Amino acid sequence: MRMGLAANALHHDHDDAALFRWLRQCEPGIRELRLGLHAVGRTYAAIDRAGLLADYPGLVRYPYGHEGGLMKLVAEVVGMPGAERALDGAIYLINPVDPSSTFPEAVALKRQCVIHQKPFISTLASARDWIEMERIHAGLPPDPGADALHALEQQTIALIAHDAMKPQMVAYAADHFDVLSRFARRIATGTTGQQLNELAWSQGWPQEQPWVERYQSGPMGGDAQIADMVLERCCQRAIFFEDAHVARQHEADIQLLERAVTTVTDEAVCMTSPRVAMRWAEAVRRRRGLRAG
Template identity: 65%
Template sequence: MDVALRVGFAANVAHHQSVLRDCLSACEQGVRELGVQLRVVGRTYDAIAEAGLLQGYDGLHKYPYGRDGGLMRLVAEVVGLGPDRTLDGVIYLIDPVDPSSIFPEALALKRQCVIHGKPFVSTMAGLRDWLEMERVTRGLAPDAQVDDLHQFEAQTLALIAHDALKPQMLAFVERNFALLSRFGQRVGTGTTGQQLNELARRLGWQGPGDWIQRFQSGPLGGDAQIADLVLQGRCQRVIFFEDPHVARQHEADIQLLERAVTTRTRSVVCTTSPPVAQRWCDAAQARARARGASH
């Protein structure tokens, strides 16, 4: 029997109305099917209760308010504090102009998820997609209401990796080349893009033009160029293998891209570590097979 997922949950105040309501309304069935145990920071828990969401669901657990250390507690549980206090991932619906999203505990929450290879879900689209992937992984039938996120031929995928993780990005793309080639367009920053084009040629890519469109390197503005695509609604999915162990001279550019993603919360999905990205690819392929068999 599958063990229920333990997931931290928080949302910035600006999302406590429409985004939180729409998000949980769309995901309620999946939350209940999977029996997800939600560890919810105080004000977000209050907003869920006031909106009448997830009524009667015993998987909601109230954590302290942010000012009392609620997010800090989630950070510690991402790292792990024993079998009953170890999270499998975090949902943090970020409002890009809320200053609390760059408080130390908020930044540490994402960083520890990346370090420990756990999902850090920061957008409404990301939550819908992640929950569907967990459903499919556990053998449940695909939800047709999530088909919009899987129309890859009409989408643009951004592939980005910091220097230390470029070998992992190359291995990831080689392993999942057929799936990633389904996207209508792929974009990437300088060196990563060059290496992926060389890989695609070795794998026999014969499509028109390069396999991936290259922008500037990250330090020279490539992250900002991709952020612009996201803001224009021209990039729907970002796979960004971040190295949390190095000081980054272009930190502001990276944050710019992350803020652009959360600005488009309803339509953009961002994945930030190799294990989570591979789990998504495996589930996406299983979902495609299941959907094909049902038509």
């Protein structure tokens, strides 16, 4: 498995920056998985200076951003001729107030990950969570250091979907109703929340009790309301099924939610495609079974 890797300067400009904390936490898992990390120049240089992933052949240097490094990651997420020119997703630790996070190549990297149903990982918590997910799928034992991320009974999850993706969100919730029901609280924007409540009632959830707490619809400010929940550390995980093929009338509100997630990088996990969300739910079941065993 090969992943693109980049981090805005905030996340590698001091010893306890997010990139380094992630690598210290996850270096054993990265080595166990033999994960290829194709790092753009400045990120690669920071890892090298910190002495992390020393002598690890899976760490590959790409050009600096101003030399086209991030653009190359975009092309390889899409897939270039030859197996060695394909990436399985991207880890891009974003500083939401860094202008480079809105450069065309940064926006395109996320968009192509969404289109091709590949993980786009933009926070420290998401990166930590993803490594544990892949470890579980590889048959490795649960990492106790990831237990806090799996304390679903103490967490709130946001379930959000663009109009074209609402049927997939409802289908996803039906397939993984047991996992999603473990959360202490579920929240959603208006129409998605109503459809999910109707699903839950059809599954036997008490009719007088909403399964999902509904906020305003996205165009009416629901994304902003959920962004505030994320910033207040009251929402730890978001599943956001995006339709990358349509113009988004409430683009600014959606960007607000995305910026909120990256602002609390240590605590917020975000998944943006059905394929990644399904793989996560399957890993939750396996991990709980291993813990119980």
